[in-house]
Amino acid sequence: MNDQAPESHPAEQQAAPAPGGVTRHIADSIRARILAGGLKSDERLPTEDELAETFGVSRPTIREALKRLAAQHLIRSKRGPGGGVFVNRPSLEQTRESVVGMMALLSSMGSFSLVDIAEVRHDLGMVCLRYAIQRRSNDDLAAMESQLLLQEDASLSDTEFCAADVGFHRAIAGAAGNSVMSFVMQVLLDALMPPANMVVFKFRDREKIAAYHRRILLAVHARNPRAGEEAFTELMDYLRARYAEAQDWRRRRDGDERAG
Template sequence: MSGELKADDRLPTEEELASRYQVSRPTIREALKRLAAQNLIRSRRGPAGGTFVNRPTLEEASQSLTSSATLLASMDQFSLSEIADARHEMEAICCRLAAQQPDPVQLAEMAKELAIQQQESLSDEEFCASDVRFHRALVDMSRNAMLQFLMYGVIEAMQPVANMVVYRFRDRQDVIEAHKALYQAIEQQDSLAAGVALDRLMVYLKARFEAAQQWKAEQGQSSAGQN
C-alpha cells in the first residue's frame, strides 16, 4: 500500500521476514499463502527464484470485485433500486464516452448481441447473458479503465441478479428496441441520443423492478395468510 514494493520485486526470505517482524516462520508461511491465494505474490524455484510481487490484471481485480458484489447482493446488502440507480449513473458516462469515438470492434459486438436477442428460440437465461454482453461491450467502448473496473461489478454481478428477478415482468421486445436505440445513437456519435435511450431503458427497468418487488410482497402476504 505504501508503494515500497513494486510489481516483480522480490520479497525477503522467510527467515528475513520472520526476523524483521519478530514472528515465527510458520506465521510468515501462512501470511504468504494468503497473499498467494489473492494472486498478489508468486513463487519461483531455482537459483533466480524466490517470492515476487504480482501485478494483477484488470480482469483479475474485476473478478474479485464481482465476487464480492455478488455475495453482498445475495445477502440483500443492495436493493434492486440501488443497483439500478448506480448502473444508470455510471453507464450514462460510458455512453457519452463511447459516442465520442465509437470502436468498430465493440460496435460489432453490440450488433452481434442484438441479432442474438431477436432469436425467438432464445431461453430467458440466454437472453439475460446476451444482455450482459451487450452492455459490457458498451462499457468497454468508454476506453476508461477505471470505469470498466467499477462497471464490471455492476454488469457482471449485479445485472444478472436483477435480470433473473425481473425477466418475467418485462417484455423482451421493449428491451431489444432500447438496445437498438442505444446502438444506433453510439454508432452515429450522438451522445445526447445515447443518453436519452439509456434513460428510457432504465426508467422501464426500474418500473419492472417495482412490479417484481410488489409481486414478491404479495406472494409473501398470501403465504403468511395461508399459514
C-alpha cells in the first residue's frame, strides 16, 4: 500500500464530521477491549494491515489511532524479530503523571476554584491524616520532618517553599499505608496545590503554615488523632480564608483590566 497517498475509505468519510473522527473511534474501541480484558497485558495487537482491514480504514489512520493509545501508555512498540505493538501495563507513576497533567491544565484554565480545592483537600486530607496517625513508620516521620525543616528555612524562595509544602502533604499520604488513598491524594496535591500556592503566596504567612505543619507532625508522631485533626482543620480554615482573599484580588484585577 502506498502510505504517501492513502486511499479514502467510506468509514473515514462518514466519521469525519463526528467529534474526534474515526481515529478516535478506533482508539476507543481498542482501549475498551484492553480495559475489558479482551486484550491482555503484553499481548501483541494485530498488525496494521489486519487492523486496517478490520476497521475498514487506511494504515495511516490506524497509526494515528495507535499513537493515541501510546500517549495513554496503553500500548508500546517493539522493533526487530518478535516485535510489534503490545498491550502495555501503565505504571502507577505514568498514570499519576497523566492525570496530574490533565488536572493541572484544567486548574490553570479556571475550571476549579481555590475554595473548592481547599474543600476537597480538607475532606480527603483528613481521612488520609487519620490513616497516617495509625500507620506511620519512623521513615514516614523522617520524610515529613525533612520537608518541614525546608519550610522553616527563611532563605527558601516562594517556589521552593511551595514544593516543600507539597512534599510535606505527600509524605502524609505515603504514611497512610493505603495505595489507593495515597495515589488519589498525590494526584490531588501534585495537580492542584502548586498552582493554588503560587496564587495565594502573597496572602499567606509562611511561618504560620510551617507552625501548623509542626503541630500536625507532632500529632502524627504521638499518634494523637484529636490533636492532628484540630491542627489540620485550623490549617485548612486559614488557607480557605487566604484563598478567598486571593480570588477576590484576582476578580478585582481582572475587572480593572477589562475596564482599562
